[in-house]
Amino acid sequence: MPKSHRVICLAAVFLCAGVLRAQEGAGTPGAQPQSRMTTSRLFSCELPSSWNAFEEEDALGAVFHALGPDDPAASYRTGLSVRWVEPEQTGYMEPKKAVASMRRSDRAVRRNATPVLPMRVAGLLARIFEVTETRVLPLERLPAGEKVIHRYVAVIPDSAGYYVVRLSSAREVYLDFHDDFRRCLQTFQPFAR
């Protein structure tokens, strides 16, 4: 093989390896951050670029959802939701009461919560905690088994109400999304309401 061809081949191999490596990393938990600023009517924060985001209105008000990868058992997709809660909405609770309610344990689903930690988010004093509970998954499909769902929760009080940011995933993979949750909070920008 001529020397020039060898050089071209070698360059092509390196190039392919780079592309493959980049593809391998995309969408897998724990991969190098390839995040983008996600903007909604409620807020903006940095999320993995492969996640699918949308905003809708449900019975509780406006909510932003971002869907990440499946868990290894393909029965629960990792996802992040952000809700804005204000006094005019039905069922409004004070942030403190809301935190207590969300941390309340429940024996039926083996629900437990970690202690509350303070964290500065966009200049506001957020309360952070984690919750685990057991559910039968996959939803309405067989075979189904008891699986633990893990939630990172942040309650971020603002002037008129508060945000609830929640990242839920299967417990097997929850550590893989810790950085994503932190990054979202560190880059979180509430919009004036």
Next chain:
Amino acid sequence: MAAENRNISLIPFMHNCVVMRRGFFICWTGLCLGMATGVARGQDAAAQALYSVKAEPLSDIDSRLLLKARYQVQPDGAVLPPDVSTPVAHADMPYIVQRLESSQRLQVLVRIDLILSKSQGEKNLTDAERESIRNLLRENWPILTRKSRKDFRAYFSLRELETMDQVPLPQASLAEQDLKDQEAQPVPMPAPPAPTPPAPPTPAVSVPPAANLPVVIPAAAMPQVQAAVAPAPAPSVAAAAIVSTGTTAVAASTVTVAVPITASTAAPAALPPALPGLGEVAAAEFERFLTEAPYGREGKAMLRLIAQYAPPFARRRILNDLMTLFPRIALDPARAGDHSYSRLIIGPDASASIALTGGAILHEQRKFLGGSVMLLSRSSAAYAAAGLPAPGLQALRAEAAPTHNQNGAWGQSSVYADGSQSVSFSVEAEAGYLLAELMRFDARLRGWDGSAYAVETVARDAQWLFYDALITERRSDAFLDSEPRDSYRQWLDRPAEYYDDLLQSLTASRNGTVDPRRAGIAVVAEFDRQALVDCVKAAAAQAFFRGLSARQARAGMLSDYEGSGLYEPERLSGARALPLAESGSAMTPGSCRTDLQSELDALPKSEAVLKEAVTVEKNWRRERGEAHAEKP
């Protein structure tokens, strides 16, 4: 014609052999093979010969069934299928007769079941009821199987039986493979100019299209239970007997049997050109309908509950649909597949069929520190779909007897010696799932199924509001087993988490109801508009995504089976190596434009119905004072 062409094609071959004089032995071998093929083709051609009732007369009952199915006998004895100008081939006739007989058998069993359902019990039949059953049986005795004849002997005297049994039994079942292709093939839309895979080579011998046309028995001529979904296993007499005696429990067995809760003899539930109305249905009116409705006792009990406790927005839709279309409702774990509670099946003729599982198998894994519970299907078909045999649990064996019964977190269950349990869901719990399926059917029927997530949200809202009304009335949620109870309580107490979990479970590959790339209505619209720009690319992307999801789903399912400890590692490795079954509803480059456009058209309706349900739930929470609702 095919045989002639084949023989003509042999001539140049022989010529080459003689002229070239090389490979003499090979030539002779080829010649023999060619002639053998020609003979086989000749036999095929003979098989394609037309059937003539003059040459081979049919029995009285078979002739009657053919006429009933709108077949026409020509003066020369040829038989014309309805709406088809090609007479029935000789080889096809046994299959047609078998199918018609099978439908008729099913219809007879269903009619008997209806009579028994309306009666005070089989032991307390009135003379008129007994005589109706006797007439039905007498008329159809020639097509009843040995087992059916044995089961219904009690209705006749010995002398009558002696005469009736002189009629020979119907012939044994023919191979079903030849009947598989009888559904009309979808006509692909003209594809846009784009790179497409190369067309398959044109066969050397072209056959006129008419010769390949399958004989299609029109759905209207078939009894509903048969026409609704063709591959459904016909219920055995034993199964019909279970319904007739009012026993609701299904015996756990690896061979599952469809137990029709619907016992309709009415026309199939094909979508009519005019949609059912949306007016209020009075309770008395629905009760009158139920009295005459083609549903069994358990089906009627569920429908009564739905009529009484369903929220108004769902009730209006469901009752009107039911009273117009009679969707089939069956206790049929085999057709429910891997669904835990129920499954809506829309047939190729747009008929609706709802299969309920009736229960599940509970397998408890005891570990050093605690244990975990696994729910398994009652149907061997669910395991076969995963490439595995049914596990050797006693609860799955028909011959095993339970040691005792218990009422636990999963409701009533029979416990077996090996610890496995056969759980039976309560009628109330199943009524909730039936309600949700009927809402999905309504979405399909009225075209608000553009957003799968919207449909699921609305169907489940209706289900939880139904349970809530029932629980308020009964002051107890004990009729719910663990899964719906946990979901209901979460919806009640932690609605924000409920909505997160719902979305994240529905978009997981194992459930696969919602495509995670387009869950919200606005996203679906945007996605479809972009996909319409390049349909072929969109179809390819969708095929890739579905393939990936199917692989993930199977890996997840097999990993669950592995965790259950019920299978040997070699067995699981074998299942992993099996090729994935093709999904039937994938978007193709030919149909994507139509599919996407119809989805786009359905989105405004989806949005309107979702908004209605959301408003109902908001008002309900407000009225309830949000005593239980935790807002975030």
